[in-house]
Amino acid sequence: MSAVVAASGVRMSYGDTQVLNGVDFTVRQGEVSCVIGPSGSGKSTFLRCVNGLEPVLGGSLRVLGEEVGHTLGAGRYHRWTPKRFAAFRRDIGMVFQRFNLFAHQTALENVACAPIHVAGRPPAEARELALRHLEQVGLAAHAHKRPHQLSGGQQQRVAIARALAMEPALMLFDEPTSALDPELVDEVLDVMKALARGGMTMIVVTHEIGFAREVGDTLTFFADGVVVESGRPEAVLADPAHERTRAFLASVL
Amino acid sequence: MRTEPIITPDGRPIPVARPRHWGRLLAGAGAALVFGWLVLLVVTNPNLDWSAVGRYLFDGQILAGILVTLEISVLATAIGLTLGVLLAVMRLAHNPVLRWLATLYIWFFRGTPLLVQLIFWYNLAFLFPVLVLRVPFTSVGLKWDTNELMTGFTAAMLGLGLNLAAYFAETVRAGIQAVDRGQTEAAYALGMTPARRMRVIVLPQALRIIIPPTGNEFISMLKTTSLVYVVAGHDLMTNASQIYKSNNLIMELLIVASLWYMLMTAVATFLQGRLERRFGSDAVRLVRRNLAGRVFLPKVAA
Numbered sequence: 048m049s050a051v052v053a054a055s056g057v058r059m060s061y062g063d064t065q066v067l068n069g070v071d072f073t074v075r076q077g078e079v080s081c082v083i084g085p086s087g088s089g090k091s092t093f094l095r096c097v098n099g100l101e102p103v104l105g106g107s108l109r110v111l112g113e114e115v116g117h118t119l120g121a122g123r124y125h126r127w128t129p130k131r132f133a134a135f136r137r138d139i140g141m142v143f144q145r146f147n148l149f150a151h152q153t154a155l156e157n158v159a160c161a162p163i164h165v166a167g168r169p170p171a172e173a174r175e176l177a178l179r180h181l182e183q184v185g186l187a188a189h190a191h192k193r194p195h196q197l198s199g200g201q202q203q204r205v206a207i208a209r210a211l212a213m214e215p216a217l218m219l220f221d222e223p224t225s226a227l228d229p230e231l232v233d234e235v236l237d238v239m240k241a242l243a244r245g246g247m248t249m250i251v252v253t254h255e256i257g258f259a260r261e262v263g264d265t266l267t268f269f270a271d272g273v274v275v276e277s278g279r280p281e282a283v284l285a286d287p288a289h290e291r292t293r294a295f296l297a298s299v300l
Numbered sequence: 301m302r303t304e305p306i307i308t309p310d311g312r313p314i315p316v317a318r319p320r321h322w323g324r325l326l327a328g329a330g331a332a333l334v335f336g337w338l339v340l341l342v343v344t345n346p347n348l349d350w351s352a353v354g355r356y357l358f359d360g361q362i363l364a365g366i367l368v369t370l371e372i373s374v375l376a377t378a379i380g381l382t383l384g385v386l387l388a389v390m391r392l393a394h395n396p397v398l399r400w401l402a403t404l405y406i407w408f409f410r411g412t413p414l415l416v417q418l419i420f421w422y423n424l425a426f427l428f429p430v431l432v433l434r435v436p437f438t439s440v441g442l443k444w445d446t447n448e449l450m451t452g453f454t455a456a457m458l459g460l461g462l463n464l465a466a467y468f469a470e471t472v473r474a475g476i477q478a479v480d481r482g483q484t485e486a487a488y489a490l491g492m493t494p495a496r497r498m499r500v501i502v503l504p505q506a507l508r509i510i511i512p513p514t515g516n517e518f519i520s521m522l523k524t525t526s527l528v529y530v531v532a533g534h535d536l537m538t539n540a541s542q543i544y545k546s547n548n549l550i551m552e553l554l555i556v557a558s559l560w561y562m563l564m565t566a567v568a569t570f571l572q573g574r575l576e577r578r579f580g581s582d583a584v585r586l587v588r589r590n591l592a593g594r595v596f597l598p599k600v601a602a
Binding site for chain 1: 480482485486487488489490491492493494496500501504505508
C-alpha cells in the first residue's frame with residue numbers, strides 16, 4: 048500500500064523552543080492512525096505541519112506524494128506560494144478542537160462554503176450536496192441554524208461534514224472531542240467511526256484511548272517532539288515498550 | 301418601588317410613604333434656574349432679531365445648503381468607508397509594499413489638518429492647471445481643466461472622504477483583528493487563498509463589528525462639512541455665511557444653521573440606534589464567543 052503521509056526527521060520550532068525534534072511517521076492508504084501524548088509533546092503541531100498550517104523547518108514530510116511546502120525544479124526546492132498551499136489543502140480535511148465553524152454562516156452554508164468558493168461548484172448544486180453531507184452526520188434537521196444555536200457535539204459534526212464536502216483524500220482530527228462536555232463525546236466519535244469503516248485515511252490526535260483501541264490501525268505515542276513508540280493499538284496499550292509510554296498510559300487510563 | 305400597603309400581623313394595612321429625593325430636587329431647581337436665566341438672556345436680547353430666525357429658517361438658499369451638506373456627507377462617508385476597508389486590508393497584507401503604502405497614507409492624512417487638505421484640493425489648479433488621463437505614449441485620453449473639475453463640492457468630497465478613510469482604516473483593522481484566528485485557520489484548511497479567506501470569511505464578520513461605529517462617523521461628518529465653508533462648497537454653513545455677510549444678521553443665521561445641524565444629528569442618531577439594534581448585539585455575541593477567555597469587548601455604542 049502507498050504511503051499517504053511519510054515523515055522522516057521532521058523538525059519544527061517556535062523561535063528558540065524546539066517543538067518537533069525529528070519525527071518519523073507513516074500513514075498508509077485507508078489507515079486510521081491515532082496519536083496520543085502529553086500536552087506540549089508536539090502531536091498537534093505535527094498534524095498542522097501535515098497540511099502546511101505550520102512550516103516544516105527540517106527533515107522531510109511527504110503528503111499525498113508531495114514534499115509539503117516546496118516543489119523541486121532545476122535542482123532546487125522552491126517554496127510554495129499561498130495559492131499553491133491552498134491547492135494542496137483542498138485534498139486534506141481538518142477538524143479542529145474548537146470546531147472553528149464560520150460564525151456568520153448557517154450549518155448548511157458552512158458545509159457548502161468550500162465547494163462554492165474553492166471548488167467553484169454552482170451554489171444550488173453545492174447546497175444540495177451539503178445537505179447530503181449534513182444528513183450523513185445526522186444534522187439535516189439543523190441545516191439552517193447558526194453555530195451558536197448548536198451544541199458542541201453538533202458543531203463538531205457540522206465541522207466534520209464541512210471537511211468531507213471537499214471529498215478529501217486524508218482527514219486530520221486535532222483533539223476533536225477535547226472541548227466537548229462528556230455526554231456529547233460519543234455522538235462525534237460515532238461519526239468518526241463510521242468514517243473509518245468507510246475506508247477514509249485518518250490521523251486522529253486524541254485522548255480517547257477507547258476510540259484508538261476500537262478503530263485505530265496504529266497507535267503512536269508522542270513525547271518531547273519525537274515518536275516514542277508506534278504499533279498496533281492493542282499491542283501498545285497492553286504492553287508498552289517504553290517507560291514513558293507506560294507512565295503516560297497509567298495516568299490517562 | 302413598593303406602593304402597596306404593608307399588612308401588619310393583626311391585619312391592619314399601613315401605607316408605604318414615597319421616598320423624597322432631596323438631591324434630585326435641589327439639582328433640578330438649580331439647573332432650571334441657571335438654564336432659565338440663560339434662555340431669558342438670549343430670548344429677550346434686544347440685539348437678537350428672532351423674526352429673522354423664523355424668516356431664514358426655510359429660506360431657499362438655506363434649504364439648498366442643507367441638500368448639499370447631506371450630499372457631501374453621504375458621498376464623503378461612502379468614499380471614506382470604502383477606501384478605509386481597502387487600507388485596512390492593505391495594512392494587514394503579507395506584501396510589505398502594500399503594508400508600507402497604507403501606513404504612509406494613514407500617517408499623511410492623519411498628520412495634516414483637514415482644513416489644510418481641503419484648501420489644498422481646492423487649489424490643485426496651481427500645481428496642475430490641467431488634469432490628463434492618457435494611455436501612455438499615445439494621444440488617446442481625456443483632459444480636464446482643473447479649475448472646472450475642482451469645485452468646492454469636489455474638493456470637499458475628496459478632502460473629507462480621503463481624511464475619513466485614514467481614520468476609518470484603523471477601526472476596520474481593529475474589527476478584522478477581533479475575528480478569531482481559528483476562522484482563518486479553518487478557511488485555509490479548506491483550501492482558501494489568503495484573499496478569498498479575507499473576502500468570504502473574515503470581512504463579513506469584521507463588518508458586523510464595524511457597522512455600528514460607522515453611524516458615529518456619519519454624524520461627525522455632518523458637522524465637519526461646515527469646514528467646507530473655506531472652499532465655498534455651497535453647503536449649509538457656506539450659504540448661511542453668505543447671507544449674514546450681506547445683511548450682518550450673524551447670530552440669527554448661526555442659530556438657523558445650528559437648528560438644522562441639530563435636526564440632522566437627531567435623525568442620524570435615531571437611525572444609528574436602529575443600526576446598532578440590528579447589528580450590535582449580534583456583533584458582540586460573535587466576538588464574545590470567539591474570544592472566550594480573552595479580555596476584549598468592542599465598544600459598540602461608542
